[in-house]
Amino acid sequence: MHGDTGVVTTGFGARYLDAVVRRGRFCAGIDPHAGLLTDWGLTVDAAGLSRFADICIEALGPVAAVIKPQVAFFEPFGSAGFAVLERVIAGCREHGALVLADAKRGDIGSTMAAYSTAWLDDSSPLCSDAVTISPYLGFESLRPAIDAAHAAGRGVFVLARTSNPEGGQVQTASVPGGRIVAQSIVDDAAAENASGTSTVGLVVGATRSHGLDLAALNGPILSPGLGAQGATAADIPEVFAGADTRWVLPASSRGVLAAGPDVAALRAACEAARDEVESALTPFS
Numbered sequence: 001m002h003g004d005t006g007v008v009t010t011g012f013g014a015r016y017l018d019a020v021v022r023r024g025r026f027c028a029g030i031d032p033h034a035g036l037l038t039d040w041g042l043t044v045d046a047a048g049l050s051r052f053a054d055i056c057i058e059a060l061g062p063v064a065a066v067i068k069p070q071v072a073f074f075e076p077f078g079s080a081g082f083a084v085l086e087r088v089i090a091g092c093r094e095h096g097a098l099v100l101a102d103a104k105r106g107d108i109g110s111t112m113a114a115y116s117t118a119w120l121d122d123s124s125p126l127c128s129d130a131v132t133i134s135p136y137l138g139f140e141s142l143r144p145a146i147d148a149a150h151a152a153g154r155g156v157f158v159l160a161r162t163s164n165p166e167g168g169q170v171q172t173a174s175v176p177g178g179r180i181v182a183q184s185i186v187d188d189a190a191a192e193n194a195s196g197t198s199t200v201g202l203v204v205g206a207t208r209s210h211g212l213d214l215a216a217l218n219g220p221i222l223s224p225g226l227g228a229q230g231a232t233a234a235d236i237p238e239v240f241a242g243a244d245t246r247w248v249l250p251a252s253s254r255g256v257l258a259a260g261p262d263v264a265a266l267r268a269a270c271e272a273a274r275d276e277v278e279s280a281l282t283p284f285s
């Protein structure tokens, strides 16, 4: 039981709620697009990426509840990019933020076990507090990641209804019994969280109404789409009508990063985005 929220949870859910109660419901994305590096006066190479990372760690680490580095933007720089990503993960965690590695992993179970070690095991230099994963090889293929997260008090965020316009082709298809695919993912996640640890979060975009019944989830809901993709904080209550908004975690990357490279301006943009979300949502207590 978490005293400040009234939500019954242990494990990752308790860590997550502690972070958002202290720092507010907002996830700051670290997406070092080449265009952003250029806008910040940096070179599009490992040195520029490293400087970008340092600014983000200093500006966002002390204030954001959750920080989500997008792995894709580090990968083009190879081992040097991964070294910077390791520093981002460790640096943000040292500042007290939860780090959600946006790796969107999804594969057969035996390979998922290796991904779980990479992103969720203390032995790995990439170890984060949580990782995004894709259920489209079948929810049960995610079992190694769910079990690893559960054992370590860490989390997984499973794609359910993504923010991009193409997502509906698969996610709104019907499964036997009449539910849509996305609702079946929600229900599978809710069943995992019934034990009370809230290990399994979801990803549900802020860009549209989705019709999902999220009431039984009892776990965090990452909601990207604020800012560059057009959603606003004012949209969130309607998008998540019927859900427990204590668990809703709106996210923005480019919309906040556009305020850099000045550390104070970047931090202020993050705090302003968070404050807009908090003003739009029902307060915690």
Ligand SMILES: O=C(O)c1cc(=O)[nH]c(=O)n1[C@@H]1O[C@H](COP(=O)(O)O)[C@@H](O)[C@H]1O
Pocket: 029, 031, 068, 070, 102, 132, 161, 162, 163, 164, 203, 204, 205, 222, 224, 225, 226, 227, 228, 229, 251, 252, 253, 254, 255
């Ligand atoms: O899992 C995600 O974070 C994610 C899921 C989704 O449905 N939509 C989505 O945009 N994202 C990620 O969230 C970030 C959005 O970035 P901005 O559009 O710049 O705010 C990117 O890193 C995306 O990969």
